[in-house]
Amino acid sequence: MREATANLSMIHFRRRGRYAPYLFISPYFIIYIAFSLFPIIYTFYISLTSWNGFSSPVFIGLKNYLVLILDRRFYSALRNTLILMLMIIPLQIVLAMFVAVLLSSSIMPAKGTFRLLNFLPFLTTPVALGIIFGIMFDWQFGAVNQLIGLLGLVKENINWLGKPWPARIMVSLITVWKYYGYTAVLFMAGITNINPSLYEAAEIDGVNAVQKFARITVPLLRPTIIFVVLTTMIGCFQIFDEPLMIFSTSGSSSMVGGPDNAVLTGVWMIYDTAFGNILRFGYGAAIAYGLFVFIAILTVGVNRLMQRRENLW
């Protein structure tokens, strides 16, 4: 008897519950389509116009794109992003890996405290830290120059805010500072998940700590490493908050993109074009699409490359 009712209610449910999954996923899709997908598609239309955001847009076809493919500043933004990626990703992964391995070691004391201290940079308002870093990297009086002077590393002070390469190094260091603790947390989770019997077996075979790290830890952390590489790549296009604060509040009134546009990133360039001194919505939108194509190619390419490496291992 009970079974019969159960069957009945199952039939009832099948009919009644058919729309339930759509009900559950629809808020997500409605919000995504209305406020993320629609703007991205509408941006394409804007990119075909000349528009300052107030008067009505004038359709000009692909003219913005013709300007874009000849725009030196656009290519330097792409180049900067690639350079920042090449400086940030290896340093961040190596440092985070080091911290994660140390904080996972059984002989390490005060793990919780160290973990919290290293996680703090991920938690703070980047705008505030941008200003503090601007002061710390000051040419004459900054703590960074004083420290490396004290250690005798350089003969004269480095002009972090005024020269292209020092500016790039500064932005890379700040970005690594902000994210290495977070990355280390991801690595630590991966390390905890490695079967301890692997290490025990290796110990029986007389394998030393370095070999254990290279042959067991690193290969098994590969998924996490791929995740970190891909998200950091996307993140490098979006580096904006700290350099904006550093270069807009330090002495020289406003340096968009830093010295010689050396740290101008994709997002910063869109922001400056569309919302800077002159409002150029149409061209800003075209830059966004140029970036979109570049990001897509890069992501697919890197993903392919890293997946292929998997088969070799």
Next chain:
Amino acid sequence: MVRKASFIRSVMVLFMCVVSIVAIYPYYSMIMMGTYYSNDLFTGIKVLPGDFLLQNLATIRTINILRFYKNSALVAVCSSTLTVLVCAAAGFGFAKYQFRFKKPLFTFVLLTMMVPLQLGMVAFVSEMKAIGWLKTLLPLIVPPAANAFGAFWMTQFALQAIPDEVMESARIDGCSELRIFGQIALPFMVPACTTLGLLSFLLSWNSLFTPLIVISDAKLFTIPLGIRQLATNFRQDNAAQILGLTLTSIPILFFFGFFSRSLISGLSAAAVKG
């Protein structure tokens, strides 16, 4: 052998101490610099607090820091609550039901993780203007709720956290699908909800980009915009400016520090599953 082990241990501790000092030095110097007279700021590294704190406080009294806090708190609480609900519902739907187009829809969510939202910002501003949201805090609250990472993660979590049997027996008892989600599924998803809530609170609180392009009314300024205003207003008075930074960024740090343990363990769980 024992001596060698303790030597390695000391090197490890030393390394971690150096890294940790680098991690917290900017905060420390921020707190210290806010207590000096501006002209004394650039005379060597400040290790001990100065005696100009009260005067600096008086200088920045002109800026209504409490209002920034109020706006930021309102935005962060609303947007993280909405994010958790929207993503938990989507994750529950994807994980616990079979339906048409499930696979392509889920793939779509995964793909959108790779598309930076800032690419649509030019149109986003026009859209906000068109629907009359520019004079409100809504552009900071509603759009972030469709968090692709959150939906993906909730799906992963719901797949293994909610037992099918419990849902079946609730159905037999005549429970509606909506109630199954609210009263049965959600309690199982609390750990993932906590982490996603904390993370989206953090992102919302620290966000500069969207507020910068959509908020122009100083009454609606969130903390990052307030800090920018502070930086411009006190361009000449560095110490006052830095004290303002301290007041706007350090208190919340304690809040996050307090929750960091559950945030860290939640992120770890997500990393392992993702």
